[in-house]
Amino acid sequence: MRVLVVGGGIAGTVTAMALQRAGHEPVVFEARPTGGADAGAFLTVMHNGMDALRAIGADGPVVESSFAALGVELVGPDGATVSTRQFDTGGLAGPRTLTRAACYRALQTEAQRRGIAFEHGRRLVSAVSGEHGVTATFADGATASGAVLIGADGLHSVVRKLIDPAAESPRFTGLTVVYGYTRARGLPAAPGVYRMIRGTRAAFGFTTAPDGATFWFARIPDVERPRAELAAVTPAGWREFAGAAFAGDPLPCAEIIAATGDEVYGGHSYDLPETRRWSTSTMVLAGDSAHAASPAAGQGASMALEDAVVLGICLRDLPDPAAAFAAYEGRRRARVEKLVAASAGQDVGEDRGWLYEHHLDWDCRITP
Ligand SMILES: Cc1cc2nc3c(=O)[nH]c(=O)nc-3n(C[C@H](O)[C@H](O)[C@H](O)COP(=O)(O)OP(=O)(O)OC[C@H]3O[C@@H](n4cnc5c(N)ncnc54)[C@H](O)[C@@H]3O)c2cc1C
Known part of the structure; x- marks a missing residue:
């Protein structure tokens, strides 16, 4: 058919x-x-x-x-590791990031x-x-x-x-999510592991690819804005928005965001x-x-x-x-x-x- x-x-x-x-x-x-x-x-x-x-x-x-x-490593606002969880891949196809x-x-x-x-x-x-x-x-x-x-x-x-x-x-979840990707050197590394960090205002996660690139995301509480307004935000605008959410936190989030070029993308999160x-x-x-x-x-x-x-x-x-x-x-x-x-x-x-x-x-x- x-x-x-x-x-x-x-x-x-x-x-x-x-x-x-x-x-x-x-x-x-x-x-x-x-x-x-x-x-x-x-x-x-x-x-x-x-x-x-x-x-x-x-x-x-x-x-x-x-x-x-x-796996996943959870880090508190003071930078200390709270817990770690390895993905159990025994007998299963292991998760992949791309x-x-x-x-x-x-x-x-x-x-x-x-x-x-x-x-x-x-x-x-x-x-x-x-x-x-x-x-x-x-x-x-x-x-x-x-x-x-x-x-x-x-x-x-x-x-x-x-x-x-x-x-x-779709229902707005109250979060804006910003994703970035950078090849900058000298950043903290989390090879193959998602390091999830709870800042004082927002959550951040990053992982380091085998070639040294850093993939990161920030989940930031926000109010809903019109789609056209979001579509007009430039990469620099997203960097600034995400960086501000971690300003003052004693964590590497703002540093990783600042080291990112134009490979940054943001949008509201919705669910059904x-x-x-x-x-x-x-x-x-x-x-x-x-x-x-x-x-x-x-x-x-x-x-x-x-x-x-x-x-x-x-x-x-x-x-x-x-x-x-x-x-x-x-x-x-x-x-x-x-x-x-x-x-x-x-x-x-x-x-x-x-x-x-x-x-x-x-x-x-x-x-x-
Ligand atoms: C930034 C971001 C990061 C994400 N991170 C993760 C993650 O880490 N892990 C995870 O599991 N999920 C993640 N998700 C969610 C995941 O991407 C989606 O759940 C998944 O893509 C759903 O697949 P889909 O094919 O249903 O929809 P989509 O992948 O959105 O594909 C829909 C397709 O339909 C096309 N389309 C839309 N309207 C029409 C139309 N009228 N006519 C013809 N074509 C149309 C679109 O162009 C698009 O290509 C993320 C989503 C986003 C936005």
């Missing part, structure tokens, strides 16, 4: 690979004119996300573009290598369902038809509103605690479009990867799309809503086994 996948981010690209493996014909429609993503920002694909990629044999390109994340741009590129390149078609510069604006499937219309006037449509179009999903015009809008409707008989959501989470647990990408594989399995085993969508939602909703709630409370807890030890087996069988 021909499947229209809207959004060529993490969920869309991997859903397309899973659908192809399931015997379907996916086509990916991505709004951006080219691949790539926000400069400066990075993410960690956790054990469960790597496991999902491994289920469809797509973990290799991410491993090649990333470095291992080995830039968002590298992650998108690795996945899209792999999907294209597998023969999946991508149409860039196609921003979905509407979709109409009929007897034989669904027809999508894009901002440039182009249209495309398929049996079903996957809404992998991220936080501000158009497909979510097409499925349910009364769908809740509950999306009432995930599907119609021809359209379904995957990834952030259904369940965006605040970044506290670092699980948004991994949950999107799990969605992609489960949706592929359900559409492989259940010929009726509505039944497949119901089976997919039944397997995903409770888990992702628990994650969104835990991330919102900034308290994912010490026992993260329920997150990390999740395993997907492509050869399982789903029955109606």
Whole structure:
């Protein structure tokens, strides 16, 4: 069956690979004119996300573009280490850190290598369902038809509103997150480990890549500002904003921020605690479009990867799309809503086994 996948981010690209493996014909429609993503920002694909990629044999390109994340060290406002936690990788695929741009590129390149078609510069604006499937219309006037449509179009999903015009809008979490990347020498090093620092006003985390580069983020309490205003902030503006949040703290945060050039990116953090409707008989959501989470647990990408594989399995085993969508939602909703709630409370807890030890087996069988 021909499947229209809207959004060529993490969920869309991997859903397309899973659908192809399931015997379907996916086509990916991505709004951006080219691949790539926000400069400066990075993410960690956790054990469960790597496991999902491994289920469809797509973990290799991410491993090649990333470095291992080995654990977390918590540091208090006075600079003293409060606790350390090694990621238990026994028997599991270990977590990997990479830039968002590298992650998108690795996945899209792999999907294209597998023969999946991508149409860039196609921003979905509407979709109409009929007897034989669904027809999508894009901002440039182009249209495309398929049996079903996957809404992998991220936080501000158009497909979510097409499925349910009364769908809740994303909720501002009260945090602005600034991400940076610097190759400056002489900074404190945290090789492969996330050093998480609680300042007096904001939280900071950084890790050092094998080549000596520093990846950092700052989570700063903030008021919500219009999107256009945020989009106009320059790298220097983000550096200043983030630096001010740690001014006076006896910690290396301000020093690392000041040593960063233009590879810095900021934005508000939003989440979606509950999306009432995930599907119609021809359209379904995957990834952030259904369940965006605040970044506290670092699980948004991994949950999107799990969605992609489960949706592929359900559409492989259940010929009726509505039944497949119901089976997919039944397997995903409770888990992702628990994650969104835990991330919102900034308290994912010490026992993260329920997150990390999740395993997907492509050869399982789903029955109606
Ligand atoms: C700065 C930042 C740092 C993050 N750090 C982490 C982290 O460390 N760990 C983690 O697990 N998660 C992290 N996340 C969250 C993670 O990136 C998301 O959860 C994940 O990308 C979700 O994947 P997705 O495919 O659902 O959405 P996205 O990756 O956002 O992809 C959506 C795609 O849809 C496209 N699109 C949007 N609208 C349309 C349309 N109308 N028509 C066609 N295409 C459209 C977009 O251009 C985009 O390519 C971070 C997020 C941000 C913003």
